[in-house]
Amino acid sequence: MNHPDHSPLGKASAYVDQYDVSLLFPIPRLTKRAEIGVGETPPFFGADLWMAFELSWLNLRGKPQVALAQFTIPCETPNIIESKSFKLYLNSFNNTRFLDAAEVQARLRTDISEAAWRGAPQPSSVGVKLLLPELFDREDVAEFDGLNLDRLDVECSRYTPAPDLLTAAFDEGPVAEVLTSNLLKSNCLVTGQPDWGSVRISYSGPQINQEGLLQYIVSFRNHNEFHEQCVERMFMDIWTRCKPLKLTVYARYTRRGGLDISPFRTSHPQALPAAVRTARQ
Structure with missing residues:
Protein backbone atom coordinates (compact mmCIF):
# COMPACT_ATOMS: atom_id res chain seq x y z
CA MET A 1 0.00 0.00 0.00
CA GLU A 139 -12.90 29.70 -20.15
CA ASP A 140 -15.14 31.36 -17.58
CA VAL A 141 -14.25 32.80 -14.19
CA ALA A 142 -17.03 33.16 -11.62
CA GLU A 143 -17.50 33.04 -7.88
CA PHE A 144 -19.76 30.61 -6.06
CA ASP A 145 -23.44 31.43 -5.92
CA GLY A 146 -25.11 31.48 -2.51
CA LEU A 147 -25.06 33.42 0.75
CA ASN A 148 -21.50 34.31 1.74
CA LEU A 149 -20.77 33.42 5.36
CA ASP A 150 -17.71 35.69 5.39
CA ARG A 151 -20.00 38.68 6.02
CA LEU A 152 -20.41 37.48 9.62
CA ASP A 153 -18.29 39.17 12.29
CA VAL A 154 -17.41 36.06 14.28
CA GLU A 155 -14.63 35.41 16.75
CA CYS A 156 -12.31 32.60 15.63
CA SER A 157 -9.94 30.87 18.02
CA ARG A 158 -9.84 27.24 16.88
CA TYR A 159 -7.67 26.22 13.96
CA THR A 160 -7.95 22.45 13.85
CA PRO A 161 -11.23 20.80 12.79
CA ALA A 162 -13.80 21.32 15.52
CA PRO A 163 -17.07 19.57 14.56
CA ASP A 164 -18.62 20.53 17.91
CA LEU A 165 -18.97 24.05 16.47
CA LEU A 166 -21.67 22.68 14.15
CA THR A 167 -25.24 22.97 15.42
CA ALA A 168 -28.66 22.95 13.77
CA ALA A 169 -32.22 23.95 14.71
CA PHE A 170 -33.77 20.48 15.07
CA ASP A 171 -36.90 21.90 16.72
CA GLU A 172 -37.79 24.10 13.73
CA GLY A 173 -39.01 23.43 10.20
CA PRO A 174 -36.52 22.39 7.50
CA VAL A 175 -34.90 24.93 5.18
CA ALA A 176 -32.91 24.82 1.96
CA GLU A 177 -29.79 26.99 1.76
CA VAL A 178 -26.62 27.51 -0.23
CA LEU A 179 -23.79 28.91 1.90
CA THR A 180 -20.30 29.86 0.74
CA SER A 181 -16.97 30.98 2.16
CA ASN A 182 -13.60 32.03 0.78
CA LEU A 183 -11.88 31.45 4.12
CA LEU A 184 -11.05 27.78 3.71
CA LYS A 185 -7.39 27.02 4.30
CA SER A 186 -5.68 23.77 5.16
CA ASN A 187 -2.14 22.43 4.84
CA CYS A 188 -0.58 19.66 2.79
CA LEU A 189 -0.59 16.39 4.71
CA VAL A 190 3.12 15.77 4.02
CA THR A 191 4.86 19.13 3.57
CA GLY A 192 2.65 21.37 5.71
CA GLN A 193 2.53 23.94 2.90
CA PRO A 194 -0.69 26.02 2.80
CA ASP A 195 -3.62 25.15 0.56
CA TRP A 196 -6.16 27.91 -0.09
CA GLY A 197 -9.74 27.37 -1.18
CA SER A 198 -13.35 28.42 -1.37
CA VAL A 199 -16.22 26.17 -0.33
CA ARG A 200 -19.89 25.92 -1.25
CA ILE A 201 -22.26 24.04 1.06
CA SER A 202 -25.76 23.29 -0.21
CA TYR A 203 -28.24 21.49 2.02
CA SER A 204 -31.85 20.96 2.96
CA GLY A 205 -33.00 20.01 6.46
CA PRO A 206 -32.66 21.54 9.93
CA GLN A 207 -31.21 25.03 9.61
CA ILE A 208 -27.48 25.06 10.31
CA ASN A 209 -26.19 27.81 12.58
CA GLN A 210 -24.24 30.05 10.20
CA GLU A 211 -21.82 31.51 12.76
CA GLY A 212 -20.83 28.05 13.92
CA LEU A 213 -20.48 26.81 10.35
CA LEU A 214 -18.12 29.66 9.47
CA GLN A 215 -16.06 29.03 12.61
CA TYR A 216 -15.95 25.34 11.66
CA ILE A 217 -14.67 26.15 8.14
CA VAL A 218 -11.98 28.40 9.66
CA SER A 219 -11.02 25.60 12.05
CA PHE A 220 -9.33 23.76 9.14
CA ARG A 221 -6.73 26.51 8.99
CA ASN A 222 -3.87 24.55 10.63
CA HIS A 223 -5.09 21.09 9.64
CA ASN A 224 -2.80 18.83 7.59
CA GLU A 225 -4.75 16.80 5.04
CA PHE A 226 -5.11 16.48 1.29
CA HIS A 227 -7.88 18.46 -0.45
CA GLU A 228 -10.06 15.42 -1.09
CA GLN A 229 -9.78 14.31 2.52
CA CYS A 230 -10.68 17.77 3.89
CA VAL A 231 -13.87 17.90 1.84
CA GLU A 232 -14.91 14.39 2.88
CA ARG A 233 -14.21 15.27 6.54
CA MET A 234 -16.33 18.39 6.18
CA PHE A 235 -19.15 16.42 4.55
CA MET A 236 -19.14 13.76 7.26
CA ASP A 237 -19.03 16.25 10.14
CA ILE A 238 -22.00 18.22 8.77
CA TRP A 239 -23.85 15.02 7.83
CA THR A 240 -23.54 13.45 11.28
CA ARG A 241 -23.94 16.53 13.49
CA CYS A 242 -26.52 18.58 11.57
CA LYS A 243 -28.41 15.65 10.01
CA PRO A 244 -29.48 17.33 6.74
CA LEU A 245 -31.86 15.55 4.41
CA LYS A 246 -29.57 16.43 1.50
CA LEU A 247 -26.03 17.77 1.51
CA THR A 248 -23.46 18.85 -1.06
CA VAL A 249 -19.96 20.11 -0.25
CA TYR A 250 -17.89 21.52 -3.10
CA ALA A 251 -14.47 23.15 -2.64
CA ARG A 252 -12.34 24.84 -5.25
CA TYR A 253 -8.70 25.02 -4.16
CA THR A 254 -6.20 27.37 -5.75
CA ARG A 255 -3.61 25.84 -8.03
CA ARG A 256 -0.20 24.63 -6.95
CA GLY A 257 2.40 23.45 -9.44
CA GLY A 258 0.08 24.19 -12.35
CA LEU A 259 -2.73 22.03 -10.94
CA ASP A 260 -5.86 22.80 -9.02
CA ILE A 261 -8.23 20.31 -7.39
CA SER A 262 -11.93 20.83 -6.74
CA PRO A 263 -13.46 17.95 -4.73
CA PHE A 264 -17.24 17.56 -4.99
CA ARG A 265 -19.26 15.36 -2.61
CA THR A 266 -23.03 15.03 -2.51
CA SER A 267 -25.52 12.84 -0.67
CA HIS A 268 -27.74 12.42 -3.72
CA PRO A 269 -27.06 11.77 -7.41
CA GLN A 270 -26.77 14.95 -9.46
CA ALA A 271 -24.77 16.36 -12.34
CA LEU A 272 -21.23 17.45 -11.62
CA PRO A 273 -20.75 21.23 -11.47
CA ALA A 274 -19.59 23.11 -14.53
CA ALA A 275 -15.82 23.59 -14.73
CA VAL A 276 -15.91 27.30 -13.92
CA ARG A 277 -12.97 28.41 -11.81
CA THR A 278 -12.96 31.19 -9.25
CA ALA A 279 -10.83 34.32 -9.61
CA ARG A 280 -8.20 32.97 -7.19
CA GLN A 281 -7.74 29.84 -9.25
Missing part, protein backbone atom coordinates in the same frame (compact mmCIF):
# COMPACT_ATOMS: atom_id res chain seq x y z
CA ASN A 2 1.40 3.41 -0.98
CA HIS A 3 1.80 5.80 1.95
CA PRO A 4 1.96 9.63 1.57
CA ASP A 5 5.41 9.67 3.18
CA HIS A 6 6.70 7.54 0.30
CA SER A 7 5.43 9.98 -2.34
CA PRO A 8 7.61 12.60 -4.10
CA LEU A 9 6.18 15.31 -1.81
CA GLY A 10 8.81 17.16 0.20
CA LYS A 11 11.69 15.50 -1.65
CA ALA A 12 14.03 16.70 -4.36
CA SER A 13 12.76 15.41 -7.70
CA ALA A 14 14.53 15.11 -11.01
CA TYR A 15 12.86 16.81 -13.97
CA VAL A 16 11.85 14.02 -16.32
CA ASP A 17 10.85 15.30 -19.77
CA GLN A 18 10.33 11.96 -21.50
CA TYR A 19 7.07 10.13 -20.98
CA ASP A 20 7.12 8.05 -17.77
CA VAL A 21 3.89 6.60 -16.39
CA SER A 22 5.71 5.23 -13.33
CA LEU A 23 5.81 8.78 -11.92
CA LEU A 24 2.13 8.58 -10.93
CA PHE A 25 1.73 7.83 -7.22
CA PRO A 26 -1.72 6.61 -6.13
CA ILE A 27 -2.64 6.75 -2.42
CA PRO A 28 -5.52 4.63 -1.04
CA ARG A 29 -8.56 6.54 0.19
CA LEU A 30 -9.45 3.83 2.71
CA THR A 31 -7.28 4.85 5.67
CA LYS A 32 -8.44 8.46 5.86
CA ARG A 33 -12.05 7.48 5.23
CA ALA A 34 -11.98 5.04 8.12
CA GLU A 35 -10.66 7.87 10.31
CA ILE A 36 -13.79 9.97 9.68
CA GLY A 37 -16.28 7.13 9.95
CA VAL A 38 -16.85 6.34 6.27
CA GLY A 39 -17.79 2.68 5.93
CA GLU A 40 -17.56 0.31 3.01
CA THR A 41 -20.38 2.19 1.27
CA PRO A 42 -19.80 5.96 1.57
CA PRO A 43 -22.87 8.16 2.15
CA PHE A 44 -21.83 10.38 -0.75
CA PHE A 45 -21.29 10.48 -4.49
CA GLY A 46 -19.04 12.84 -6.43
CA ALA A 47 -15.65 13.32 -7.99
CA ASP A 48 -12.33 15.09 -7.72
CA LEU A 49 -12.19 17.68 -10.50
CA TRP A 50 -8.64 18.53 -11.56
CA MET A 51 -7.48 21.28 -13.91
CA ALA A 52 -3.97 21.21 -15.40
CA PHE A 53 -2.63 24.49 -16.74
CA GLU A 54 0.85 23.29 -17.75
CA LEU A 55 0.35 20.52 -20.30
CA SER A 56 2.65 20.42 -23.33
CA TRP A 57 4.07 17.86 -25.76
CA LEU A 58 5.77 17.73 -29.17
CA ASN A 59 4.09 16.90 -32.44
CA LEU A 60 5.76 14.48 -34.84
CA ARG A 61 7.87 17.31 -36.30
CA GLY A 62 9.11 18.32 -32.84
CA LYS A 63 6.99 21.45 -32.56
CA PRO A 64 5.65 22.13 -29.02
CA GLN A 65 1.91 21.92 -28.48
CA VAL A 66 -0.01 23.22 -25.45
CA ALA A 67 -3.42 22.59 -23.92
CA LEU A 68 -5.39 22.83 -20.72
CA ALA A 69 -6.62 19.53 -19.33
CA GLN A 70 -9.63 18.71 -17.16
CA PHE A 71 -9.69 15.43 -15.24
CA THR A 72 -12.70 13.90 -13.51
CA ILE A 73 -11.73 11.24 -10.99
CA PRO A 74 -14.82 9.57 -9.45
CA CYS A 75 -14.83 9.37 -5.66
CA GLU A 76 -15.57 5.64 -6.06
CA THR A 77 -11.97 5.07 -7.15
CA PRO A 78 -9.96 3.32 -4.42
CA ASN A 79 -7.10 5.83 -4.80
CA ILE A 80 -6.37 9.51 -5.04
CA ILE A 81 -3.43 10.68 -7.15
CA GLU A 82 -0.77 12.52 -5.18
CA SER A 83 -0.54 15.95 -6.80
CA LYS A 84 3.24 16.35 -7.08
CA SER A 85 3.47 12.96 -8.78
CA PHE A 86 0.70 14.10 -11.13
CA LYS A 87 2.71 17.21 -12.02
CA LEU A 88 5.90 15.20 -12.57
CA TYR A 89 3.98 12.79 -14.78
CA LEU A 90 2.52 15.62 -16.87
CA ASN A 91 5.99 17.17 -17.23
CA SER A 92 7.22 13.89 -18.70
CA PHE A 93 5.13 14.71 -21.79
CA ASN A 94 7.13 17.89 -22.45
CA ASN A 95 9.74 16.44 -24.84
CA THR A 96 7.75 13.43 -25.98
CA ARG A 97 6.35 13.23 -29.50
CA PHE A 98 2.70 12.32 -30.05
CA LEU A 99 0.67 12.08 -33.23
CA ASP A 100 -1.97 14.56 -32.09
CA ALA A 101 -4.02 15.78 -29.12
CA ALA A 102 -6.28 12.74 -29.34
CA GLU A 103 -3.33 10.44 -28.72
CA VAL A 104 -2.28 12.55 -25.71
CA GLN A 105 -5.83 12.45 -24.34
CA ALA A 106 -6.04 8.68 -24.75
CA ARG A 107 -2.68 8.17 -23.02
CA LEU A 108 -3.71 10.39 -20.11
CA ARG A 109 -7.01 8.55 -19.71
CA THR A 110 -5.36 5.12 -19.76
CA ASP A 111 -2.61 5.98 -17.28
CA ILE A 112 -4.66 7.95 -14.77
CA SER A 113 -7.50 5.43 -14.89
CA GLU A 114 -5.08 2.60 -14.06
CA ALA A 115 -3.58 4.51 -11.11
CA ALA A 116 -6.88 5.75 -9.69
CA TRP A 117 -8.66 2.38 -10.03
CA ARG A 118 -5.66 0.21 -9.07
CA GLY A 119 -6.80 -2.57 -6.76
CA ALA A 120 -10.49 -2.24 -7.62
CA PRO A 121 -12.35 -5.51 -8.38
CA GLN A 122 -14.01 -3.85 -11.37
CA PRO A 123 -11.79 -1.03 -12.65
CA SER A 124 -13.38 1.71 -14.72
CA SER A 125 -12.18 4.96 -16.28
CA VAL A 126 -11.66 8.60 -15.43
CA GLY A 127 -12.76 11.56 -17.51
CA VAL A 128 -10.19 13.52 -19.51
CA LYS A 129 -10.89 16.60 -21.63
CA LEU A 130 -8.28 18.66 -23.46
CA LEU A 131 -8.89 22.32 -24.23
CA LEU A 132 -6.76 23.50 -27.13
CA PRO A 133 -5.62 27.14 -27.48
CA GLU A 134 -8.46 28.10 -29.80
CA LEU A 135 -10.84 27.43 -26.89
CA PHE A 136 -8.90 29.27 -24.19
CA ASP A 137 -10.97 32.46 -24.47
CA ARG A 138 -14.13 30.50 -23.64
Whole structure:
Protein backbone atom coordinates (compact mmCIF):
# COMPACT_ATOMS: atom_id res chain seq x y z
CA MET A 1 0.00 0.00 0.00
CA ASN A 2 1.40 3.41 -0.98
CA HIS A 3 1.80 5.80 1.95
CA PRO A 4 1.96 9.63 1.57
CA ASP A 5 5.41 9.67 3.18
CA HIS A 6 6.70 7.54 0.30
CA SER A 7 5.43 9.98 -2.34
CA PRO A 8 7.61 12.60 -4.10
CA LEU A 9 6.18 15.31 -1.81
CA GLY A 10 8.81 17.16 0.20
CA LYS A 11 11.69 15.50 -1.65
CA ALA A 12 14.03 16.70 -4.36
CA SER A 13 12.76 15.41 -7.70
CA ALA A 14 14.53 15.11 -11.01
CA TYR A 15 12.86 16.81 -13.97
CA VAL A 16 11.85 14.02 -16.32
CA ASP A 17 10.85 15.30 -19.77
CA GLN A 18 10.33 11.96 -21.50
CA TYR A 19 7.07 10.13 -20.98
CA ASP A 20 7.12 8.05 -17.77
CA VAL A 21 3.89 6.60 -16.39
CA SER A 22 5.71 5.23 -13.33
CA LEU A 23 5.81 8.78 -11.92
CA LEU A 24 2.13 8.58 -10.93
CA PHE A 25 1.73 7.83 -7.22
CA PRO A 26 -1.72 6.61 -6.13
CA ILE A 27 -2.64 6.75 -2.42
CA PRO A 28 -5.52 4.63 -1.04
CA ARG A 29 -8.56 6.54 0.19
CA LEU A 30 -9.45 3.83 2.71
CA THR A 31 -7.28 4.85 5.67
CA LYS A 32 -8.44 8.46 5.86
CA ARG A 33 -12.05 7.48 5.23
CA ALA A 34 -11.98 5.04 8.12
CA GLU A 35 -10.66 7.87 10.31
CA ILE A 36 -13.79 9.97 9.68
CA GLY A 37 -16.28 7.13 9.95
CA VAL A 38 -16.85 6.34 6.27
CA GLY A 39 -17.79 2.68 5.93
CA GLU A 40 -17.56 0.31 3.01
CA THR A 41 -20.38 2.19 1.27
CA PRO A 42 -19.80 5.96 1.57
CA PRO A 43 -22.87 8.16 2.15
CA PHE A 44 -21.83 10.38 -0.75
CA PHE A 45 -21.29 10.48 -4.49
CA GLY A 46 -19.04 12.84 -6.43
CA ALA A 47 -15.65 13.32 -7.99
CA ASP A 48 -12.33 15.09 -7.72
CA LEU A 49 -12.19 17.68 -10.50
CA TRP A 50 -8.64 18.53 -11.56
CA MET A 51 -7.48 21.28 -13.91
CA ALA A 52 -3.97 21.21 -15.40
CA PHE A 53 -2.63 24.49 -16.74
CA GLU A 54 0.85 23.29 -17.75
CA LEU A 55 0.35 20.52 -20.30
CA SER A 56 2.65 20.42 -23.33
CA TRP A 57 4.07 17.86 -25.76
CA LEU A 58 5.77 17.73 -29.17
CA ASN A 59 4.09 16.90 -32.44
CA LEU A 60 5.76 14.48 -34.84
CA ARG A 61 7.87 17.31 -36.30
CA GLY A 62 9.11 18.32 -32.84
CA LYS A 63 6.99 21.45 -32.56
CA PRO A 64 5.65 22.13 -29.02
CA GLN A 65 1.91 21.92 -28.48
CA VAL A 66 -0.01 23.22 -25.45
CA ALA A 67 -3.42 22.59 -23.92
CA LEU A 68 -5.39 22.83 -20.72
CA ALA A 69 -6.62 19.53 -19.33
CA GLN A 70 -9.63 18.71 -17.16
CA PHE A 71 -9.69 15.43 -15.24
CA THR A 72 -12.70 13.90 -13.51
CA ILE A 73 -11.73 11.24 -10.99
CA PRO A 74 -14.82 9.57 -9.45
CA CYS A 75 -14.83 9.37 -5.66
CA GLU A 76 -15.57 5.64 -6.06
CA THR A 77 -11.97 5.07 -7.15
CA PRO A 78 -9.96 3.32 -4.42
CA ASN A 79 -7.10 5.83 -4.80
CA ILE A 80 -6.37 9.51 -5.04
CA ILE A 81 -3.43 10.68 -7.15
CA GLU A 82 -0.77 12.52 -5.18
CA SER A 83 -0.54 15.95 -6.80
CA LYS A 84 3.24 16.35 -7.08
CA SER A 85 3.47 12.96 -8.78
CA PHE A 86 0.70 14.10 -11.13
CA LYS A 87 2.71 17.21 -12.02
CA LEU A 88 5.90 15.20 -12.57
CA TYR A 89 3.98 12.79 -14.78
CA LEU A 90 2.52 15.62 -16.87
CA ASN A 91 5.99 17.17 -17.23
CA SER A 92 7.22 13.89 -18.70
CA PHE A 93 5.13 14.71 -21.79
CA ASN A 94 7.13 17.89 -22.45
CA ASN A 95 9.74 16.44 -24.84
CA THR A 96 7.75 13.43 -25.98
CA ARG A 97 6.35 13.23 -29.50
CA PHE A 98 2.70 12.32 -30.05
CA LEU A 99 0.67 12.08 -33.23
CA ASP A 100 -1.97 14.56 -32.09
CA ALA A 101 -4.02 15.78 -29.12
CA ALA A 102 -6.28 12.74 -29.34
CA GLU A 103 -3.33 10.44 -28.72
CA VAL A 104 -2.28 12.55 -25.71
CA GLN A 105 -5.83 12.45 -24.34
CA ALA A 106 -6.04 8.68 -24.75
CA ARG A 107 -2.68 8.17 -23.02
CA LEU A 108 -3.71 10.39 -20.11
CA ARG A 109 -7.01 8.55 -19.71
CA THR A 110 -5.36 5.12 -19.76
CA ASP A 111 -2.61 5.98 -17.28
CA ILE A 112 -4.66 7.95 -14.77
CA SER A 113 -7.50 5.43 -14.89
CA GLU A 114 -5.08 2.60 -14.06
CA ALA A 115 -3.58 4.51 -11.11
CA ALA A 116 -6.88 5.75 -9.69
CA TRP A 117 -8.66 2.38 -10.03
CA ARG A 118 -5.66 0.21 -9.07
CA GLY A 119 -6.80 -2.57 -6.76
CA ALA A 120 -10.49 -2.24 -7.62
CA PRO A 121 -12.35 -5.51 -8.38
CA GLN A 122 -14.01 -3.85 -11.37
CA PRO A 123 -11.79 -1.03 -12.65
CA SER A 124 -13.38 1.71 -14.72
CA SER A 125 -12.18 4.96 -16.28
CA VAL A 126 -11.66 8.60 -15.43
CA GLY A 127 -12.76 11.56 -17.51
CA VAL A 128 -10.19 13.52 -19.51
CA LYS A 129 -10.89 16.60 -21.63
CA LEU A 130 -8.28 18.66 -23.46
CA LEU A 131 -8.89 22.32 -24.23
CA LEU A 132 -6.76 23.50 -27.13
CA PRO A 133 -5.62 27.14 -27.48
CA GLU A 134 -8.46 28.10 -29.80
CA LEU A 135 -10.84 27.43 -26.89
CA PHE A 136 -8.90 29.27 -24.19
CA ASP A 137 -10.97 32.46 -24.47
CA ARG A 138 -14.13 30.50 -23.64
CA GLU A 139 -12.90 29.70 -20.15
CA ASP A 140 -15.14 31.36 -17.58
CA VAL A 141 -14.25 32.80 -14.19
CA ALA A 142 -17.03 33.16 -11.62
CA GLU A 143 -17.50 33.04 -7.88
CA PHE A 144 -19.76 30.61 -6.06
CA ASP A 145 -23.44 31.43 -5.92
CA GLY A 146 -25.11 31.48 -2.51
CA LEU A 147 -25.06 33.42 0.75
CA ASN A 148 -21.50 34.31 1.74
CA LEU A 149 -20.77 33.42 5.36
CA ASP A 150 -17.71 35.69 5.39
CA ARG A 151 -20.00 38.68 6.02
CA LEU A 152 -20.41 37.48 9.62
CA ASP A 153 -18.29 39.17 12.29
CA VAL A 154 -17.41 36.06 14.28
CA GLU A 155 -14.63 35.41 16.75
CA CYS A 156 -12.31 32.60 15.63
CA SER A 157 -9.94 30.87 18.02
CA ARG A 158 -9.84 27.24 16.88
CA TYR A 159 -7.67 26.22 13.96
CA THR A 160 -7.95 22.45 13.85
CA PRO A 161 -11.23 20.80 12.79
CA ALA A 162 -13.80 21.32 15.52
CA PRO A 163 -17.07 19.57 14.56
CA ASP A 164 -18.62 20.53 17.91
CA LEU A 165 -18.97 24.05 16.47
CA LEU A 166 -21.67 22.68 14.15
CA THR A 167 -25.24 22.97 15.42
CA ALA A 168 -28.66 22.95 13.77
CA ALA A 169 -32.22 23.95 14.71
CA PHE A 170 -33.77 20.48 15.07
CA ASP A 171 -36.90 21.90 16.72
CA GLU A 172 -37.79 24.10 13.73
CA GLY A 173 -39.01 23.43 10.20
CA PRO A 174 -36.52 22.39 7.50
CA VAL A 175 -34.90 24.93 5.18
CA ALA A 176 -32.91 24.82 1.96
CA GLU A 177 -29.79 26.99 1.76
CA VAL A 178 -26.62 27.51 -0.23
CA LEU A 179 -23.79 28.91 1.90
CA THR A 180 -20.30 29.86 0.74
CA SER A 181 -16.97 30.98 2.16
CA ASN A 182 -13.60 32.03 0.78
CA LEU A 183 -11.88 31.45 4.12
CA LEU A 184 -11.05 27.78 3.71
CA LYS A 185 -7.39 27.02 4.30
CA SER A 186 -5.68 23.77 5.16
CA ASN A 187 -2.14 22.43 4.84
CA CYS A 188 -0.58 19.66 2.79
CA LEU A 189 -0.59 16.39 4.71
CA VAL A 190 3.12 15.77 4.02
CA THR A 191 4.86 19.13 3.57
CA GLY A 192 2.65 21.37 5.71
CA GLN A 193 2.53 23.94 2.90
CA PRO A 194 -0.69 26.02 2.80
CA ASP A 195 -3.62 25.15 0.56
CA TRP A 196 -6.16 27.91 -0.09
CA GLY A 197 -9.74 27.37 -1.18
CA SER A 198 -13.35 28.42 -1.37
CA VAL A 199 -16.22 26.17 -0.33
CA ARG A 200 -19.89 25.92 -1.25
CA ILE A 201 -22.26 24.04 1.06
CA SER A 202 -25.76 23.29 -0.21
CA TYR A 203 -28.24 21.49 2.02
CA SER A 204 -31.85 20.96 2.96
CA GLY A 205 -33.00 20.01 6.46
CA PRO A 206 -32.66 21.54 9.93
CA GLN A 207 -31.21 25.03 9.61
CA ILE A 208 -27.48 25.06 10.31
CA ASN A 209 -26.19 27.81 12.58
CA GLN A 210 -24.24 30.05 10.20
CA GLU A 211 -21.82 31.51 12.76
CA GLY A 212 -20.83 28.05 13.92
CA LEU A 213 -20.48 26.81 10.35
CA LEU A 214 -18.12 29.66 9.47
CA GLN A 215 -16.06 29.03 12.61
CA TYR A 216 -15.95 25.34 11.66
CA ILE A 217 -14.67 26.15 8.14
CA VAL A 218 -11.98 28.40 9.66
CA SER A 219 -11.02 25.60 12.05
CA PHE A 220 -9.33 23.76 9.14
CA ARG A 221 -6.73 26.51 8.99
CA ASN A 222 -3.87 24.55 10.63
CA HIS A 223 -5.09 21.09 9.64
CA ASN A 224 -2.80 18.83 7.59
CA GLU A 225 -4.75 16.80 5.04
CA PHE A 226 -5.11 16.48 1.29
CA HIS A 227 -7.88 18.46 -0.45
CA GLU A 228 -10.06 15.42 -1.09
CA GLN A 229 -9.78 14.31 2.52
CA CYS A 230 -10.68 17.77 3.89
CA VAL A 231 -13.87 17.90 1.84
CA GLU A 232 -14.91 14.39 2.88
CA ARG A 233 -14.21 15.27 6.54
CA MET A 234 -16.33 18.39 6.18
CA PHE A 235 -19.15 16.42 4.55
CA MET A 236 -19.14 13.76 7.26
CA ASP A 237 -19.03 16.25 10.14
CA ILE A 238 -22.00 18.22 8.77
CA TRP A 239 -23.85 15.02 7.83
CA THR A 240 -23.54 13.45 11.28
CA ARG A 241 -23.94 16.53 13.49
CA CYS A 242 -26.52 18.58 11.57
CA LYS A 243 -28.41 15.65 10.01
CA PRO A 244 -29.48 17.33 6.74
CA LEU A 245 -31.86 15.55 4.41
CA LYS A 246 -29.57 16.43 1.50
CA LEU A 247 -26.03 17.77 1.51
CA THR A 248 -23.46 18.85 -1.06
CA VAL A 249 -19.96 20.11 -0.25
CA TYR A 250 -17.89 21.52 -3.10
CA ALA A 251 -14.47 23.15 -2.64
CA ARG A 252 -12.34 24.84 -5.25
CA TYR A 253 -8.70 25.02 -4.16
CA THR A 254 -6.20 27.37 -5.75
CA ARG A 255 -3.61 25.84 -8.03
CA ARG A 256 -0.20 24.63 -6.95
CA GLY A 257 2.40 23.45 -9.44
CA GLY A 258 0.08 24.19 -12.35
CA LEU A 259 -2.73 22.03 -10.94
CA ASP A 260 -5.86 22.80 -9.02
CA ILE A 261 -8.23 20.31 -7.39
CA SER A 262 -11.93 20.83 -6.74
CA PRO A 263 -13.46 17.95 -4.73
CA PHE A 264 -17.24 17.56 -4.99
CA ARG A 265 -19.26 15.36 -2.61
CA THR A 266 -23.03 15.03 -2.51
CA SER A 267 -25.52 12.84 -0.67
CA HIS A 268 -27.74 12.42 -3.72
CA PRO A 269 -27.06 11.77 -7.41
CA GLN A 270 -26.77 14.95 -9.46
CA ALA A 271 -24.77 16.36 -12.34
CA LEU A 272 -21.23 17.45 -11.62
CA PRO A 273 -20.75 21.23 -11.47
CA ALA A 274 -19.59 23.11 -14.53
CA ALA A 275 -15.82 23.59 -14.73
CA VAL A 276 -15.91 27.30 -13.92
CA ARG A 277 -12.97 28.41 -11.81
CA THR A 278 -12.96 31.19 -9.25
CA ALA A 279 -10.83 34.32 -9.61
CA ARG A 280 -8.20 32.97 -7.19
CA GLN A 281 -7.74 29.84 -9.25
